[in-house]
Amino acid sequence: MASPAPQSPAAPRRRRASPLVRRADLVAATVSCLARLGAKGATGREICRRAGVSHGLLRHYFRNPDNLLLETYEQLCEDMLAQLEAAAMPHAADPLEALHRYFVAVFSDDWAGPEIIGAWMVFWQQARSRADFAAVSDSFNARQRALLQRLVTQLPQRGEGGLPMADAIALLSAVLDGLWIEYYLSDQRTPRGRCIALCDAAVRRLFAA
Amino acid sequence: MASPAPQSPAAPRRRRASPLVRRADLVAATVSCLARLGAKGATGREICRRAGVSHGLLRHYFRNPDNLLLETYEQLCEDMLAQLEAAAMPHAADPLEALHRYFVAVFSDDWAGPEIIGAWMVFWQQARSRADFAAVSDSFNARQRALLQRLVTQLPQRGEGGLPMADAIALLSAVLDGLWIEYYLSDQRTPRGRCIALCDAAVRRLFAA
DNA sequence: TCGCTTATTAGACGCTTGCCTTATAAGCGG
DNA sequence: CCGCTTATAAGGCAAGCGTCTAATAAGCGA
Numbered sequence: 001m002a003s004p005a006p007q008s009p010a011a012p013r014r015r016r017a018s019p020l021v022r023r024a025d026l027v028a029a030t031v032s033c034l035a036r037l038g039a040k041g042a043t044g045r046e047i048c049r050r051a052g053v054s055h056g057l058l059r060h061y062f063r064n065p066d067n068l069l070l071e072t073y074e075q076l077c078e079d080m081l082a083q084l085e086a087a088a089m090p091h092a093a094d095p096l097e098a099l100h101r102y103f104v105a106v107f108s109d110d111w112a113g114p115e116i117i118g119a120w121m122v123f124w125q126q127a128r129s130r131a132d133f134a135a136v137s138d139s140f141n142a143r144q145r146a147l148l149q150r151l152v153t154q155l156p157q158r159g160e161g162g163l164p165m166a167d168a169i170a171l172l173s174a175v176l177d178g179l180w181i182e183y184y185l186s187d188q189r190t191p192r193g194r195c196i197a198l199c200d201a202a203v204r205r206l207f208a209a
Numbered sequence: 210m211a212s213p214a215p216q217s218p219a220a221p222r223r224r225r226a227s228p229l230v231r232r233a234d235l236v237a238a239t240v241s242c243l244a245r246l247g248a249k250g251a252t253g254r255e256i257c258r259r260a261g262v263s264h265g266l267l268r269h270y271f272r273n274p275d276n277l278l279l280e281t282y283e284q285l286c287e288d289m290l291a292q293l294e295a296a297a298m299p300h301a302a303d304p305l306e307a308l309h310r311y312f313v314a315v316f317s318d319d320w321a322g323p324e325i326i327g328a329w330m331v332f333w334q335q336a337r338s339r340a341d342f343a344a345v346s347d348s349f350n351a352r353q354r355a356l357l358q359r360l361v362t363q364l365p366q367r368g369e370g371g372l373p374m375a376d377a378i379a380l381l382s383a384v385l386d387g388l389w390i391e392y393y394l395s396d397q398r399t400p401r402g403r404c405i406a407l408c409d410a411a412v413r414r415l416f417a418a
Numbered sequence: 419t420c421g422c423t424t425a426t427t428a429g430a431c432g433c434t435t436g437c438c439t440t441a442t443a444a445g446c447g448g
Numbered sequence: 449c450c451g452c453t454t455a456t457a458a459g460g461c462a463a464g465c466g467t468c469t470a471a472t473a474a475g476c477g478a
Contacts, residue, residue: 014442014443014444014455014456014457015444015456016443016444016445016454016455016456017455019454019455022455022456036338037338038248038334038335038337038338039247039248039249039331039334040248040249043434043435043436044435044436044437045434045435045436046435053456053457054456054457054458055435055436055457055458056438056439056456056457056458056459057455057456057457058436059436059437059438060454060455060456061455064436064437065435065436117337118334118337118338121330121333121334121337122248122334124330124390124393124394125247125248125327125330125331125334126247127394128247128326128327128330128393128394129245129246129247129327134395137394138395138398141394141398163410163414167407167410170399170403170407171384171407171410171411171414173387173391174383174384174386174387174388174391174407175380175383175384175387176387177383177386177387177390177391178382178383178384178385178386178387178388178389178390179383179387180387181333181386181387181390182382182383182386184333184337185333185336185337185346185350186343186347189347189350190379194379198376198379198380198383201372201376201380202380205372205380205414205415206414223425223426223427223472223473223474224426224474225424225425225426225473225474225475226425228424228425231425231426252464252465252466253465253466254464254465254466255465262426262427263426263427263428264427264428264465264466265426265427265428265429265468265469266425266426266427267466268466268467268468269424269425269426270425273466273467274465274466419478420477420478421476421477421478422475422476422477422478423474423475423476423477424473424474424475424476425472425473425474425475426471426472426473426474427470427471427472427473428469428470428471428472429468429469429470429471430467430468430469430470431466431467431468431469432465432466432467433464433465433466433467434463434464434465434466435462435463435464435465436461436462436463436464437460437461437462437463438459438460438461439458439459439460439461440457440458440459440460441456441457441458441459442455442456442457442458443454443455443456443457444453444454444455444456445452445453445454445455446451446452446453446454447450447451447452447453448449448450448451448452
């Protein structure tokens with residue numbers, strides 16, 4: 001009774017948090033909003049609502065909702081790339097195993113889970129019309145492909161009859177993206193295990209000796 | 210001077226049109242809006258603005274903007290599927306040629322041009338959260354894959370060493386989708402010609418004798 | 419030529435959004 | 449223990465949206 005009557009159940013969020021934590025909260029809420037509600041529903045106010053803070057706080061940490069979106073995109077790319085590297089690198093001894101780990105990481109719940117995957121679609125959409133988003137997308141794509149290339153070139157050298165190396169890598173990359181979309185559209189139709197198995201099959205087929 | 214002073218330059222759109230034409234106008238404007246402005250910018254009012262009609266007209270033809278979106282999706286799928294069939298069917302004599310025509314049609318400006326391609330991304334996004342959009346997406350996907358399968362099974366029978374047929378088709382389909390995304394994200398990085406060439410290469414590689 | 423159907427416009431209403439400004443209090447340094 | 453920084457909340461404002469209603473006129477049939 002002494003406390004100022006917590007009338008609204010979600011209101012007393014008056015505890016301070018370190019700026020880093022709050023920023024992370026808002027970024028996480030943004031991802032969740034994008035995944036569940038799409039571009040239209042991921043409004044600044046809704047994001048703050050989901051993060052459990054007042055809508056004025058967004059402006060205190062980011063210039064505007066668009067900026068928050070961009071920063072979320074950057075961080076998501078950075079995190080995914082780091083995890084992809086971490087998954088694939090410790091297996092330099094067995095290139096096939098390294099590639100397999102890479103595939104597993106790509107379809108991990110951390111990036112392709114139902115709470116995330118929808119956000120990528122929104123970012124890609126932004127990348128077509130906004131230069132800043134396109135820059136992030138380009139950089140991410142280039143680094144991801146470089147990593148893939150590094151893994152692939154460690155495969156046992158194959159004969160001369162196969163595809164040009166550039167074509168094979170482009171095709172493998174396309175397979176990854178395509179299966180990812182497939183998985184995105186319905187994780188029932190093409191479950192994760194099959195996606196990974198198909199990636200492995202593609203490697204064997206595209207880089208056959 | 211006699212006419213009622215056409216003060217607003219875009220206002221005197223008072224000419225009647227057949228309902229079918231107007232509906233088509235609105236659908237076309239919707240696609241354009243989605244491609245240029247994304248999900249957020251494709252508001253009912255903006256669509257009508259771009260179609261050159263007053264915003265009240267939307268309600269006269271569609272229950273609400275969402276319904277217009279869904280109908281646009283349906284029609285786009287229908288049109289694309291029809292054109293894919295038309296492109297591939299008259300070449301039953303040469304299966305490879307039929308597949309090539311199919312690829313050309315997939316990357317045609319009609320479906321992957323800058324004025325269209327962005328719309329698909331929005332539809333896919335909707336398909337994740339809305340059942341009606343998902344139904345359209347599923348149906349379209351199934352029919353497209355059935356067509357692809359029909360084309361592929363006409364290839365000269367290959368030996369026993371290759372991939373299971375289901376895997377090969379799934380991979381070819383993934384290659385198509387993946388290259389499509391690549392092309393979407395930047396038609397500079399992977400131009401259309403290269404996409405088509407890579408598809409042809411994938412066919413040779415996946416369905417080798 | 420007239421009148422009826424209906425395609426089309428114009429406007430009002432309530433709601434939500436993004437932006438900004440002001441007021442509060444949490445928690446650290448002294 | 450006090451006071452300053454600043455994280456946080458709250459509210460006001462204009463603009464835009466979706467929905468709905470009422471008014472207008474285009475063009476066909478009689």
